[in-house]
Amino acid sequence: MGANVLEKAAEKKYRVVGQSVPRRDGMGHVTGTTKFVGDVHYPGMLHLKMVRSPVPHAKINGIDFSEAEKVPGFVRVLTHRDVPKNIYTILCLIGVGPDDEPVLAVDKVRYQGEPIAAILAETEEAALEAVAKVKLDLEELPAVFDVEEALKPGAPIVADTGVNYFIYEGHHCRRVRYGDVEAGFAQADFIVEETYNTKPIEHAPTETTGCVAKPEADGRVTVHTNTQALYFSLDNTALILQVPFQKLHFVGGTVGGGFGGKVDVITEPITTLAAMKTGRPVKFIYSRAEEMQVSSPRSAWRLKYKDGVMKDGRIVARQITSYADAGAYNRHTPYAVTKHAANVAGPYTIPNVHIDAHCVFTNHTPGSAFRGFGVTMASFAIELQMDKIAATVGLDPWTIRFINAYRNGDVRPHRKVAEDVTFIETMQAAAKLAGHELPEHLLAMNSWDRNGGQHD
Amino acid sequence: MASKVVSFTLNGRETEVMVKPLTTLQVVLREQLGHTATKTGCRQGGCGSCTVLLNGEPVLSCLLPAEDVAGQQVTTLEGLTPIDGLHPVQRAFFDHYAVQCGYCSPGMILTTKALLDRNPTPSREEIVEAISGNICRCTGYTAIIEAVEAAAQALKGGQNGR
Amino acid sequence: MGVNMTKVRGQGMAAINYPTGMNLGGDPSQALIHASTTGNFIISLSSTDLGQGLKTVIAQIGAETLGVPFDTVIIDTADTDTGPHCMGTFASRATHRVGNAVMMAANEAKKALLDVAADELEASPDDLELDGNGSIVVKGVPDRSISVIDTALAAHFKHGKTIAGRGIYMKPKSKVDPLTGEMDPDSTEAHACTVAEVEVDTETGEVKVLSLKSAYEVGQQVNPALVEGQIVGGALMGIGHALYETTNPYYPAIDHGPLNFSDYLMPGPAELPEMESVVLEFPSSNGPYGVKGVGEMTANCPIPAIVNAINNALGVRITTLPVTPEVVLRALEEKAAQA
Incomplete structure (x- = not known):
């Protein structure tokens, strides 16, 4: 049948399918007029930066924001207490679970770079300065980095389930x-x-992951995002924020390189929460360093x-x-x-x-x-x-x-x-x-x- | 340190802007002047997406203090685009599928413009060297190199760029 | 010993399959199409373009099914207030899933269009066809025709009818049998085979990929230039994965993780090998116009082909990625020790 199929394909006279027509978005790209998420700017927009764990495994004994709060331009901090359902729900929507990852760390951090608190400030510089002034009281725990070491008895336990492996319908693999x-x-x-x-x-898209959330007059929130999956991001954000899906309006579709790196729904929930808590537009765009070491x-x-x-x-x-x-x-x-x-x-x-x-x-x-x-x-x-x-x-x-x-x-x-x-x-x-x-x-x-x- | 007024020529127009000390040209262009064709891929001088032309030469606007451009000529991609149609470099990138996600395109196109201004008939090696500071994760560069070659041909053929 | 004495060449090949679609299904995508009174058709989606060209190929599929000029098909994506649900752009699913949804919507819209045109032309809808240039003609009677825009205007102002269509594609969700692993994890299979030629400097451990020659079988191509873009871009990513890239150079240790493009090494234009590819088109049984998908697979075949070529050049068996100069030199040391 192989040869027949080839002939059949050649016979088909499609008008447009099979033609190398020009890219639909090409003119916007070569003139720089294509709007990417980072290009979205609103007056009065706040900037969000994360306080992250400097160590791969630790108990959080305390966090001191007092010096950070004194930074000119500091607006507020968000911790796990502010997140209505403090757990990423990316898998529950496709029926895989249990969900296991806090949006902001509660009492433990499990990898270097794990988000602990979000700082909101009038400018990006102020947000970064405030982040640098947060004092973390962490008690380091033994960490495990090798997959086979992690499965040995006595290995440091990473997951709350008590075992270092995902359980597939009762099986360890x-x-x-x-x-x-x-x-x-x-x-x-x-x-x-x-x-x-x-x-x-690393995926290394030339555009880093990020979003801008803007509260609207009608009580909804518009979220501009470079997610690869718009509804997936909307649904997860609504679940984490415990708001009805109708309250959210996600806009995107133009992504500066994805390669799978922008499917995680990591920036939208916290940024949307920040916009709702402050009533102001909020921008959270990963730095290149975050993209390389913190993004999955x-x-x-x-x-x-x-x-x-x-x-x-x-x-x-x-x-x-x-x-x-x-x-x-x-x-x-x-x-x-x-x-x-x-x-x-x-x-x-x-x-x-x-x-x-x-x-x-x-x-x-x-x-x-x-x-x-x-x-x-x-x-x-x-x-x-x-x-x-x-x-x-x-x-x-x-x-x-x-x-x-x-x-x-x-x-x-x-x-x-x-x-x-x-x-x-x-x-x-x-x-x-x-x-x-x-x-x-x-x-x-x-x-x-x-x-x-x-x-x- | 106080803010100060910086005057420069942006895309042929006299421009004055109040600049805080150490603010980069990238931030001034994008956030104060709304010229968002200039991109922000790394803000570390590592990707070339923020490339603009300073007196015709490509520079990384994310590393350049805005005060340093006082009295000089800055060209962004907005300034390259003619009123009707495309600059020959833009046209070549469009025709040769040298853009995919489009994020590196502004920097890549300006780098190409500067190359062809100083060397209208670059060899493949010279093209590769010229674009080596501009990262593209999508195309694998082949289409970009072809577009630069096509742009060189088009410009030689009398389709003048500015 | 001359400089060139340290350089050895090798050839390697690899062949792969790649499955299309979110593996276990249950990943619907919808499309809505309506004709406006401008003569344009608007396809409303919430699907995203990552640079692979979704906005282009979906417009092509829409135009093909409707039988109207490509330029008159407008893609409106992605906005959750105007676009119906799409699971997202990943798993090589977008062209397959969204394309199928668009075909379904376009067929419904086309039927509505032809019904109105039939009234206007006093003909049976079955006797009408779209000429691809913006007109609906009575088959075999070229001078009995009406333009798409006049039909759209007549539908709205004269007949009080809409010209619209709805489409959805969903592969039902498959369960995995936990004991045997029985499952239905894909919609169709694309294939690739790559022959790589490399040159290894045994003094420095550096590898240069000289050429990559590949065959791809991706079903019907919607836009060959965009397919080529995926193949070339993926090949360079494959070279990066094979030779340079990692976020943890001393994995499993986490130190010295790169934070910028100076430390995270990726191949640039100077690392481009000679590249040649052929694309075979065996239409799939369930993709729109026989599409399979090419988005993800294009790095997968160059990686093993390159490493097999390195092993062939050196007479060693490197089994780790990336194959950095250090890995090459250690393999050579081990080989020397065994000799």
Whole structure:
């Protein structure tokens, strides 16, 4: 069917779809007239800056704002006592829980940079000066930074649940069980094992995260934001502020780079609260330093592969134990781990698969969404592992992938029947582009028929 | 320290503004004069999104005290845009998909304008060097380099920029 | 030993799949369309453009389905007082989900438009078609036609009818079986394969990516130039992830975290390799016009391809990211120690 589908696509005469028309927002961008959140300015607007934890894990014994209050231009401070429902609700809306992260720290901080109090001032300079003058009485606690250390008995406990892992319907990890890996290993000619490690990565959009909240005459609040998800931000803000959804009006849609970094709903709730408490417009835009160290990164991952492989290159069993470093709180990582579990065995058809994917809490900055959510680092590990398997068996990197390639109709480890699969065709096209000559039997393969013939 | 009046030429117009000591040109342009094409990607001199032209040369307005521009010529992207249509550099960026999110575009376009003013026929290496201080996270720079090359061609062909 | 003696080259490849859509579904997006009496169609959304080009591709899908000129389709996004619900721009879902919603809305609006035009032309709606240039014509009778704007004016002032449409797309939420992991975690699969060529300086540990040659299969492309923008931009991000980037250079330790662009290293234009790509289009079964999605996947294939190329060049097996000069030199030391 592959060739037929291609022909069909070529036959289709769309008028606009498939055409490289100019960008709709291009004129605004090249003239600098596109309005970004930072460009929103109101008279009498206050500036919000955060008091943040200088240490990764500590008990908060006290906070002294007396010197900060003396800074000219200081307006007020917000602490956890001011937040009606002091908990981020980003996951409850999609039915994943429990929500675990305070908007402002209560009695503990769990990562370096965790927000403790919000300072409002007439100018940004005054807000920063007041933040610098807040005295924190913190009692440092032992911290844990390594995902496997965090799971050992006796490790410092990060989460309020009492365990350093997210609980998936009563299980300590997201499990995938397909076939019998032990039987597969017993049958295999080779066992290929390796551990892969990655570090946290920053989205680095050129525009940092932020918003401006403005109280309106009718009692509503207009929030200009560069969130990637407008209603998601509105809903979470309303839940945290315990105001009816109708009271909020969110405006956005123009984002100076996102890459997943602007899905966290971190600035809107506190800024909206500040606007409601003061009756004045409030602006809160992350500094570059906050964007780099406080905004959630791509989680670090550790992935352990154990593969049973036959002499002819067929992978007959794959066991994966992986750990996502969620940092101190959930954010979107529990959901990322589920997506990861569905993809971490790779685009290969393997009869026996066993996956334990862990979402682990440590005293790192919470990780969250990032372009490739749960899959990017899986692809990294899988594709390095495929090269190791090829070297072990004595096949070239292309052949090992073709031999094991998934095709339409195959059942994947999470038991979904594969469709819209063109893995083989994509590899054939890349080989051609790169000038790599594939042997005839690989060129004859397609994603629709395992017997090499053409499907119709 | 008291505020003082700073006079300079902004996009060809005489401009006077009351400036607090150490206020950056970026803040004066954006917050006092409403010229928000000048962006604020890092305010550390690291990203180039705040680039403006000072007497035709690209400078980082986030690091420049506004008092230092007294008596000088400042050009922002607002000043590059002609009344009708686009400057050839803007046109090239638009045509070549050299903008994605658009946040680096003002700085990138002004940096390009300055490059082509002093070197109308830059090599690829010279283009790369000129834009190296301007961070773009979206495009992978290829389209931007192509746009600079196209702008150089267009300007050579007599479509005069200012 | 000459300077060039320290530089070795290697080639590596990788191939990946990438799933479209918020993995377990339950992520609806809506679109509303109405014709104004200006001759424009306004598509109201609350979806966001991160730079990938949503405002453009959605206007293309709307114009295609309505059969009207691209320039007459206005995108009004994103405002929660005027735009209906959208789950957001992430998970490579926007073109797929919002595009489907827009197609549904556009079909309803088109039907309303043709009903009015049929009255005006004294023809059956089934015999009418939009010519893509702003007119509705009787099939096979080109001189029997009415412009879209005249139809919109007639609908409003003469017939007292609206020309509007509503659309929504939702993949029902899938539950995960906690014991087996059985789930339905995606809507469709896009694919990529990259061949990377690198040069490694064994003296300094520095890696230079010489070329990236990739094939992408992303379903029907709505706007090939924007797809190319994702591929090239993602490739450079992939080089960054492979070789330079981290917020915790001594991870798991948290010290020396970069706070600015001088310390957080990203590839610049000087690090651009030779890049070439081909795009295959196998339409998906459920995307608008067969769209799959390309937003997220474009860094994923270059990363392992580059690291495989480094391992190929050096005869080592580096297994960590990023592959900094220090990582390269340590791998070479280990190799020397084993020899």
